[in-house]
Amino acid sequence: MIVVSTSYTDLPLARWRPHAAVLAFGAFAVGTDGFVVAGLLPAIAASLHVTVAAAGQLVTVFAIAYAVSAPVLAALTTSWPRRRVLVTALALFAAGNAVTALASGYGLVLASRVIAGAGAAMFTATATATAALLAGERQRGRAISTVILGATSSLVLGAPLGTVVGGLLDWRVTMWAVTALGLLAAPAIALRLPAVHGGGKGGLQAFLAPLRDRRIVAVLATTVVAFVAVYIPYAYISQIFAPAAPDGSTLAVLLLVFGLSGTAGNLTAGRLADRYGPRRVVVTVMLALAVALVLTPLGRDVFAAAVAAVVVIGFLSFSITAPQQHLVITMAGPGAGTVTALYQSALYLAVSLSGAAGAIGLEWQGPASLPWLAAPLAAAAAALTAVASRRLPR
Incomplete structure (x- = not known):
């Protein structure tokens, strides 16, 4: 054995x-x-x-x-x-x-x-x-x-x-x-x-151990910010691209494209994290996602443009999961089992918050504004990642 x-x-x-x-x-x-x-x-x-x-x-x-x-x-x-x-x-x-x-x-x-x-x-x-x-x-x-x-x-x-x-x-x-x-x-x-x-x-000691490391706490907080930015456009994709995909069949195509491009992004990001380091990949991806989200409303009226936008957003959205976990596991060392569980909690907290934040944005400004709501969060996540993984003391 x-x-x-x-x-x-x-x-x-x-x-x-x-x-x-x-x-x-x-x-x-x-x-x-x-x-x-x-x-x-x-x-x-x-x-x-x-x-x-x-x-x-x-x-x-x-x-x-x-x-x-x-x-x-x-x-x-x-x-x-x-x-x-x-x-x-x-x-x-x-x-x-x-x-x-x-x-x-x-x-x-x-x-x-x-x-x-x-x-x-x-x-x-x-x-x-x-x-x-x-x-x-x-x-x-x-x-x-x-x-x-x-x-x-x-x-x-x-x-x-x-x-x-x-x-x-x-x-x-x-x-x-x-x-x-x-x-x-x-x-x-x-x-x-x-x-x-x-x-x-x-027991309690294992639960609290990762939370004593300020770098890990900062990365977990950054995870929430990053995935709120990711899940706002995903949760409301039917509303954002309603002009280009008004029925179930066209929406299904967009969802399939999102999943396929996300799969490619995940596999690519894992290799890049090993080669260049997870911090650099997360910062680069989140900055690119912020730019892509700013430009997304320009493609919501034409189906071909909507598909192109979803390809880019899907690829980038799934490109942070592996590097972000890589980063927090590297910080945690032998405590990785507990810290990855905390990471999953942060992720699901982001899912809940994105639904609420997207609903508010949808009510106040309409569906076209949702990518613009997510874009500053993506940029903030890039900045926080740069700080959390380099400068914060234990």
Whole structure:
């Protein structure tokens, strides 16, 4: 059995890619669950005899459970072997989705989304930190981007397919399919992943340790700012490009293009982070995104121009995820498991804030102004990243 130390100065595992691919498959299952429910809301509402707005709270509850439980579960399990954490997370995730598929009442379905969200948070944070550890410092960005590829693939493939299955058969069939994905990933991780140890003490001390480092706190705060800038245009893409994509089919094309260009951006950024350093990549990407967002309203009336704008925005939006995690993992060292969980919480906080900020901008200035609302935040994230990763003391 291969045992990999938690020390970031040790030699990396020679063949980390197959293990990162297994972790990416688990991320695909988790990501599909996070995205697919939104496409099933009308069917869920009809089945449970509630309004679509009430059914929409399943998405909200999942996100809140994810954000709150990620750092807590990471702290409680930081001394566990990573393989045990990952398998336990997938078991929790599968159990939550199985209950969702079986439940006949709205209350139980809500509770099941809490369980699934906790399992998803526990898996994603641990998977990215484990892949980074297996690959070693020189290839850390590529390893993280491989795991993230599973999540972006769920946006491009998993969620649309799940929505189609739910429409043709039943939404519960889709939830069973998501459950099966989680169960398929668990034995592969249990049997194939090397023994990677957490190497730390659990509990409150593990939770608070990363928060004592001012650089890490600054990067987490920057993550919130950066992803509010990313998710405002994504959340309201249907409104921003309504003149060019007025119906469902044209909007679906834009969403597909966004997912595909985002996947390319993620893979490219992982390699660039390894070559040039994560700080430089994040600063460059966020500045480029700010410029792209300023120019976006110019292409909202013509479909070809809208596609071009979405290609650029999608590529840049997904180009910060791997470098940003690379940056915070490098700062955390052996505490990466907990800090990646805090990173996931920051990300989901940004998702919530972007919805509220976008709604205010939509109400006050209209959809054309939303990219201009996001652009200053992207520029601010670039400036904060430059400061947080270089000058702030521990």
